Amino acid sequence: MTTVDQAGSWPAGARAAAGDAVTDVATDVVGDAAPAVPGEGATPGTRGRRPSRLLGIRTEVPASWRIGFGVIGVLAILALWFWSSQGDSALIATPSESWSAFTQMVGDGTFQTDLWASAQRVLIGYGISMVIGIVLGIATGTFAAVDAFFEPMIGFLRYIPAPALIPLFLLLLGIDESPKIWLIVVGTAFYNVLMTADVARAVPREMINASYTLGAGRWRILRRVILPHSVPGIIDVARINLAAAWSMLVVAELLAAQSGLGYQLIRSQRFRAIDAMFAILIAFGVIGLLSDVLLRQVRNRVAPWSRP
Amino acid sequence: MVPPVSATGTDPTPTLADVLRPGTPKLVVDDVTKVFAGRKQTTTALEHVDLHVDQGELVCLLGASGCGKSTLLSIVAGLETATEGMVTVDGDRVVGPGADRGMVFQAYSLFPWKSVARNIAFGLETAGWPKARRQERVDELLGIMGLTTFADALPKELSGGMRQRVAIARALAPEPDMLLLDEPFGALDAETKRHMQDFLLSLWHRTGTTILMVTHDIEEAIYLSQRIYVLAARPGRVAAEIAIPFGGARGPNTKRDPRFLDLRDELADLLAT
Structure with missing residues (x-):
């Protein structure tokens, strides 16, 4: 809820712009009050950090990704091996x-x-x-x-x-x-x-x-x-x-x-x-x-x- | 040492409950003190606690966290020893745990590798019941608990309320003299908790088992008990003994009874002090 406290802490311009929103804000959720912020007008913004799909902390990735990463890892080590065994080096088969x-x-x-x-x-x-x-x-x-x-x-x-x-x-x-x-x-x-x-x-x-x-x-x-x-x-x-x-x-x-x-x-x-x-x-x-x-x-x- | 308790009870000052419902003290907690000696300080968890539970009674130990109510129940179960004083059941001194005092814990006590039926049978195997009688008893309890179709399920496949029903059935199976319940519904959601309270009451009516239950939930204590011992904390001691006037009849209207509301306020005040 938009409280008087918050309204009081807004910059002067914002307070003026919020003036007409304050009357109906009591029945609204916080997010709806966002357009009242001066500047952009009526486009709603976003809140919070979007979670990372690839590197979320302790979050699952799709099974197909899991398999894919595993295959890439194995191929990577094979590629490294193959690459390092090329040339005249007789020490790596x-x-x-x-x-x-x-x-x-x-x-x-x-x-x-x-x-x-x-x-x-x-x-x-x-x-x-x-x-x-x-x-x-x-x-x-x-x-x-x-x-x-x-x-x-x-x-x-x-x-x-x-x-x-x-x-x-x-x-x-x-x-x-x-x-x-x-x-x-x-x-x-x-x-x-x-x-x-x-x-x-x-x-x-x-x-x-x-x-x-x-x-x-x-x-x-x-x-x-x-x-x-x-x-x-x-x-x-x-x-x-x-x-x-x-x-x-x-x-x-x-x-x-x-x-x-x-x-x-x-x-x-x-x-x-x-x-x-x-x-x-x-x-x-x-x-x-x-x-x-x-x-x-x-x-x-x-x-x-x-x-x- | 205290002389053995006679069958009729010789408490010099009969409590209200004794007058209302004269019974035989099944369980007597006699001047129990429990001191935990730590390295830096000693904590008196219980100080001179006296209480009793009559044959067939349902009594709650009510107290805020840290009042030693679970410690007291563990001493009655024989899982902990009192520093001073003693506990007797039918005049016999409790020196350790036994199947005569079945206990139900808040959670995590079912054997996760055993099916529901095998969990219930554990105490019967321990007591050496022959297989046919064991099967009969397990089937009977599965029926009472409404778990017949889940006989072969593993605990992890059950809901929280069902798990606690299995735990109660397991404790009841070897036909204990009394049932000790340590916040058995504390981990359940409100709806399941209400169901389980009514279930416990019907079970109690049906089996007539003596029940001593620990809870911190005031309404639960009033709704279920015939008497409540209110424990105060630091050190844990009996602050009040309250008889509940509803007799055996409890139902949805009990909680709207003005006496229920008065008791609730009275107990809330007692716990707040």
Whole structure:
């Protein structure tokens, strides 16, 4: 509403022009009073900032735009690769060279062998790490005493870079499979524990209290309430830290291995097989992407209730 | 220590409600004080609170936010312990939570991964009911709550009012001695809230369950209760005990009754001081 106060604060000319509007303004909304402002006459203006279609803060863009941007992003990186591989640079393989190196590795079976060797280490090592993460994480997030026990310990241990343990592991465990597997365990378990603890802490207090008032004891609440509530969160933790497991694997394989994708990478370097190196690097990305999609599917299948 | 409460109640000064509706004290809150010891200061949330709820009664704890009414309900539920004093149900001292005191929270307490039927069955599984009886009881409650067609729905597929009906059904399932409601309709819109209040009244008539309910809504408290304890804040204490004169009959006209309006003003004044 146009009030006397506002009218009083208008410039003198505006007040005069508004004079006839004031009589009917009481029944009008503010916007209608706009033509009363001197100058332009009867064209209504606009109020407020128009929201941005492209870069609105936390606003959705149309699905077609999403797909479009994704495609542009992938094409951009491919274009960058293609462009930088042109010319005489022998250090960057072209996409087509990489592809033929890849088909050749698949053809003679070395790729499958190395992939399986690496995947086996990741599955075993990361499996152990997830078991540790789930058991200790749920306990840490549920019981303050367990939290107090592990917090300073893990806070210290997780700052020791896991690859720094490789020399020690090689001495202690030899050069076969176990140092690689334990490097994956050590390199990911702390994060799995800490992140799973946060997942367990996210169980609403009221849900636990409601369970108590329904007669449930601690063990029952742990198994029937905290654990099922944490399942989707645990799968997400597994999904996020899986990348770190592959990192640890490659570090181990680069240093001491006779098989695996990381070993093949260092071997290709020795023989200056740049195209094979690129093929393996891209294979890592594709493996990661596929396992990410797979774990998302598992999450939605196992816990449809948590789907947004 | 206070001697055990006898079945007939031995309060030396009978309250108005005792005279109007002599009953058996089901629940007795005896001189309960709750102190929260913080690092910098201690807060007395409740100070020497005495109250009782009779068998089959519906009583509201009314107070502004911060008066400790929810803390008091948690102590009755056994989810928190009193610093001093004690709570007894049928003469038994409350030392922890149990299915005999079913509780309904404001929100977020349903198990989101369980269907409506499985949510309601949780307390029955805990109590070890055989499967056939469990199914029977769940079906019965689904019928009472008007949720039969939603038995297999997940909580996220339900409206706010329906979720609270599931929460009430779940609390009622193991046949508790009493129902504790902690602002159960606080998160609902006005229309749904009115429906749920009438629903709660009909449920109470039908089951005869003893109900102790926390609310900050004056009209809700008058409309539902037989008695109201008004709690004052800092420290939380019983400021008044008010008997509601409408008996069991409540309806749309209750809120237009001059006595209702007088009570509303009286309680508003009490809460304002």
